[in-house]
Amino acid sequence: xxxxxxxxxxxxxxxxxxxxxxxxxxxxxxxxxxxxxxxxxxxxxxxxxxxxxxxxxxxxxxxxxxxxxxxxxxxxxxxxxxxxxxxxxxxxxxxxxxxxxxxxxxxxxxxxxxxxxxxxxxxxxxxxxxxxxxxxxxxxxxxxxxxxxxxxxxxxxxxxxxxxxxxxxxxxxxxxxxxxxxxxxxxxxxxxxxxxxxxxxxxxxxxxxxxxxxxxxxxxxxxxxxxxxxxxxxxxxxxxxxxxxxxxxxxxxxxxxxxxxxxxxxxxxxxxxxxxxxxxxxxxxxxxxxxxxxxxxxxxxxxxxxxxxxxxxxxxxxxxxxxxxxxxxxxxxxxxxxxxxxxxxxxxxxxxxxxxxxxxxxxxxxxxxxxxxxxxxxxxxxxxxxxxxxxxxxxxxxxxxxxxxxxxxxxxxxxxxxxxxxxxxxxxxxxxxxxxxxxxxxxxxxxxxxxxxxxxxxxxxxxxxxxxxxxxxxxxxxxxxxxxxxxxxxxxxxxxxxxxxxxxxxxxxxxxxxxxxxxxxxxxxxxxxxxxxxxxxxxxxxxxxxxxxxxxxxxxxxxxxxxx
Amino acid sequence: xxxxxxxxxxxxxxxxxxxxxxxxxxxxxxxxxxxxxxxxxxxxxxxxxxxxxxxxxxxxxxxxxxxxxxxxxxxxxxxxxxxxxxxxxxxxxxxxxxxxxxxxxxxxxxxxxxxxxxxxxxxxxxxxxxxxxxxxxxxxxxxxxxxxxxxxxxx
Numbered sequence: 001x002x003x004x005x006x007x008x009x010x011x012x013x014x015x016x017x018x019x020x021x022x023x024x025x026x027x028x029x030x031x032x033x034x035x036x037x038x039x040x041x042x043x044x045x046x047x048x049x050x051x052x053x054x055x056x057x058x059x060x061x062x063x064x065x066x067x068x069x070x071x072x073x074x075x076x077x078x079x080x081x082x083x084x085x086x087x088x089x090x091x092x093x094x095x096x097x098x099x100x101x102x103x104x105x106x107x108x109x110x111x112x113x114x115x116x117x118x119x120x121x122x123x124x125x126x127x128x129x130x131x132x133x134x135x136x137x138x139x140x141x142x143x144x145x146x147x148x149x150x151x152x153x154x155x156x157x158x159x160x161x162x163x164x165x166x167x168x169x170x171x172x173x174x175x176x177x178x179x180x181x182x183x184x185x186x187x188x189x190x191x192x193x194x195x196x197x198x199x200x201x202x203x204x205x206x207x208x209x210x211x212x213x214x215x216x217x218x219x220x221x222x223x224x225x226x227x228x229x230x231x232x233x234x235x236x237x238x239x240x241x242x243x244x245x246x247x248x249x250x251x252x253x254x255x256x257x258x259x260x261x262x263x264x265x266x267x268x269x270x271x272x273x274x275x276x277x278x279x280x281x282x283x284x285x286x287x288x289x290x291x292x293x294x295x296x297x298x299x300x301x302x303x304x305x306x307x308x309x310x311x312x313x314x315x316x317x318x319x320x321x322x323x324x325x326x327x328x329x330x331x332x333x334x335x336x337x338x339x340x341x342x343x344x345x346x347x348x349x350x351x352x353x354x355x356x357x358x359x360x361x362x363x364x365x366x367x368x369x370x371x372x373x374x375x376x377x378x379x380x381x382x383x384x385x386x387x388x389x390x391x392x393x394x395x396x397x398x399x400x401x402x403x404x405x406x407x408x409x410x411x412x413x414x415x416x417x418x419x420x421x422x423x424x425x426x427x428x429x430x431x432x433x434x435x436x437x438x439x440x441x442x443x444x445x446x447x448x449x450x451x452x453x454x455x456x457x458x459x460x461x462x463x464x465x466x467x468x469x470x471x472x473x474x475x476x477x478x479x480x481x482x483x484x485x486x487x488x489x490x491x492x493x494x495x496x497x498x499x500x501x502x503x504x505x506x507x508x509x510x511x512x513x514x515x516x517x518x519x520x521x522x523x524x525x526x527x528x529x530x531x532x533x534x535x536x537x538x539x540x541x542x543x544x545x546x547x548x549x550x551x552x553x554x555x556x557x558x559x560x561x562x563x564x
Numbered sequence: 565x566x567x568x569x570x571x572x573x574x575x576x577x578x579x580x581x582x583x584x585x586x587x588x589x590x591x592x593x594x595x596x597x598x599x600x601x602x603x604x605x606x607x608x609x610x611x612x613x614x615x616x617x618x619x620x621x622x623x624x625x626x627x628x629x630x631x632x633x634x635x636x637x638x639x640x641x642x643x644x645x646x647x648x649x650x651x652x653x654x655x656x657x658x659x660x661x662x663x664x665x666x667x668x669x670x671x672x673x674x675x676x677x678x679x680x681x682x683x684x685x686x687x688x689x690x691x692x693x694x695x696x697x698x699x700x701x702x703x704x705x706x707x708x709x710x711x712x713x714x715x716x717x718x719x
Binding site: 123126147182304305309312 | 566574619621
C-alpha cells in the first residue's frame with residue numbers, strides 16, 4: 001500500500017522504537033502533524049520554543065542511551081533548533097532532528113520560511129540529509145538512526161520538503177542498513193590492547209582518566225571492574241560523572257579546571273595515564289605544555305580523530321570502550337597478572353595526603369545560604385539517586401562537585417558547548433523517559449531565564465521537575481572571572497530587575513518557594529520532594545560572591561590550582 | 565567520495581571550520597558514476613596532516629582517503645595562459661611553449677592562449693618565465709593526482 005511521506009515518517013519512527021517526539025508545528029510540517037494526529041502510539045510533546053525541543057530530545061537521549069527525536073518546522077523553526085543540535089554534537093549525543101522545508105520546487109527561491117537548513121547545520125551534525133524523493137524517505141530514516149547511534153554518536157538532521165511529506169510511495173522499512181563509507185571500528189587492535197595492559201601493570205603511579213565515552217559506550221560496569229581489580233585511582237571528566245561510582249574509595253572526583261585537588265595532582269604526577277572515552281579537552285588539560293609531564297599515555301576511543309589531537313599518546317586504541325575494557329579484563333584474568341603492590345601502596349599514601357587538603361570544604365557556619373550546601377542537601381534528600389540536569393555556570397560546577405553520581409546516565413549537562421538554557425528542557429526529556437524518577441534541574445537565575453517559557457510545557461504535561469535555582473543575582477561564573485582576572489570590574493554580570501520566581505512559578509501553575517536562610521535549606525528540600533506530582537521552583541537566595549574552587553587559571557598546569 | 569549533492573561542501577566546510585589550508589581542490593565523477601574523486605592539496609605539520617586525514621575520514625560521504633604524497637605518485641594540473649603576443653614576442657612564446665611541452669590553442673593578432681599540462685611546479689616555472697605585464701589572464705585547474713604503478717584507491 002502506498003503511504004504519504006508524513007505517514008512513512010511516523011511509521012518509520014515507530015519501527016525505530018521511538019516513543020516520544022519533541023516538537024513545534026508550523027507551515028512546512030503541517031502534513032506531518034496531520035499524520036501524528038491520526039495515530040496514538042507516538043507521543044508528541046509540544047514545547048514552547050524549538051530550542052527546547054532539541055534539548056528535551058537530548059535529555060531523553062542522555063538519560064536512556066537511545067536516540068532522542070525532535071520535529072521542527074522550516075526557517076525559524078530550524079534555526080531555533082541549531083543551538084540544541086550543536087549542544088548534542090559537542091557532547092556526542094544520538095539525536096534525530098526532523099526539519100520541515102519548503103516544497104522542492106521552491107527551494108532556492110527565498111520562499112516564506114525558507115532557510116538552507118542543511119547548510120546551516122552541516123558543521124554541527126554528524127550527518128544530514130535532504131530528502132527530495134518520497135521513495136528515499138524510509139531508507140534515509142534508517143540510515144539516520146544508524147549513523148546517529150553507532151560509532152561516536154551524534155545528531156543527524158533530516159530536512160523534509162513539504163511536498164515529500166505529501167507525495168506517496170510504497171512503505172517498506174529496511175531491516176538493515178550498510179554504508180560503504182561508514183563502518184565504525186568496534187573491536188580494538190588486540191596487539192595494542194596487550195601493550196596497554198603491560199604498560200598498565202608496569203605503572204608505579206597509575207590513574208584512570210575517563211570521560212563521556214564510557215557513559216555513551218555503556219562501559220561503566222567494565223570500567224568499574226577493571227579499576228577495582230587493579231586498585232587504581234579513577235577520575236572522571238565532567239561528561240564522565242557516573243561512569244565510576246563517586247562514593248567508591250578509589251574515586252578522586254572530577255578533574256580539570258574545577259576538579260578536585262587530589263584528582264589534578266594525581267594526574268600531574270602519574271606515570272601511566274589510562275584515558276578511556278575522554279578527549280583531552282582544554283578544560284581538562286589546562287596548559288598542554290605542562291600536562292602530565294611524567295606520563296606514558298594509553299588512550300582508548302571510538303573516534304580516531306580524538307586520539308593524539310591535543311596530546312600525543314603512546315598507546316592509541318581505536319575501538320568501543322566496552323569491547324576494549326572486556327579484552328583488558330580477559331587478558332588480566334588469563335595472565336593472572338598483578339600490579340606492583342608496593343608502588344601502589346605508596347601511591348595511595350600520597351593520594352591520601354592530597355585528599356587531606358579537603359579542597360571542597362566551604363564555610364558551613366555562614367549566615368548566608370551557600371550554593372554547595374544546597375547541592376549537598378539535594379544529594380541527601382534524593383539519596384543520591386536523582387537524575388540531575390544543569391544549566392551552565394557556577395551552579396553546574398557545584399552540582400558536578402557535590403552531587404555524587406554513582407550511576408551513569410544520571411548527570412545531564414551541556415559540557416562541550418556550555419549551553420545556558422539547557423537544564424529545564426533537558427529535564428523535561430528526562431522526566432518523559434523516566435516518569436517515576438526524581439528529576440532535579442540545578443540552575444541559576446541567569447540560565448533558567450534562557451528557556452523559562454518551558455514552565456508552560458511542564459504544566460501541560462504535569463512534569464514534576466524540581467528546579468533548584470542557585471540565585472546569586474550575578475552571572476556567577478562571569479563575575480568570578482571578572483573578580484579574578486579583570487580586577488573586579490563586573491561588566492554586565494549583575495542582573496537587575498529579576499522576576500519574583502515564586503510568583504512566576506505560580507503564574508505558570510506550579511509551586512514556588514524562596515529560601516534565604518541556611519537553616520531552612522534541608523526542610524525546604526524535604527518539603528519540595530514530598531510534592532511528588534508537582535513542579536517545584538526552589539529559588540535559593542545564595543551568597544552573592546561565592547566562588548567555585550578549586551580553580552586552574554587559564555595557562556596553568558593541573559598542579560597549579562587556586563584553592564579556597 | 566559519494567557523488568552526492570553537498571559532498572563537496574562538507575569537505576570545503578571542514579577545511580574552513582578547522583582552519584586547515586586548501587591550496588587546490590579538484591573533483592569529478594569516476595569510472596563508477598556513484599563516486600566522485602577529489603584531489604586536495606593541503607599543507608601542515610605532521611600532526612595537522614594526521615588530523616586532516618582523520619577528520620576527512622570521519623565524513624560520512626568520504627569512502628576512501630589516501631595520502632598520495634606518502635608514496636610515488638603523479639600530479640598533473642592544466643593551465644590556460646593568455647599572453648600579449650605581438651612582434652618578436654610571438655616567436656618567443658612559441659619557443660617557450662615548445663620547451664615546456666605546451667600548446668598554443670588560440671591565436672589572435674595580439675594574443676596567444678597557451679595550454680600547459682604538467683605538475684603544479686612546472687606550471688609555476690612556466691608562468692615565472694613570462695613577464696608579468698605580458699600576462700592577460702591565467703586559469704589553473706588545480707592538481708589531480710594518482711599513485712604510480714598498479715596501486716589504486718581500490719587496492
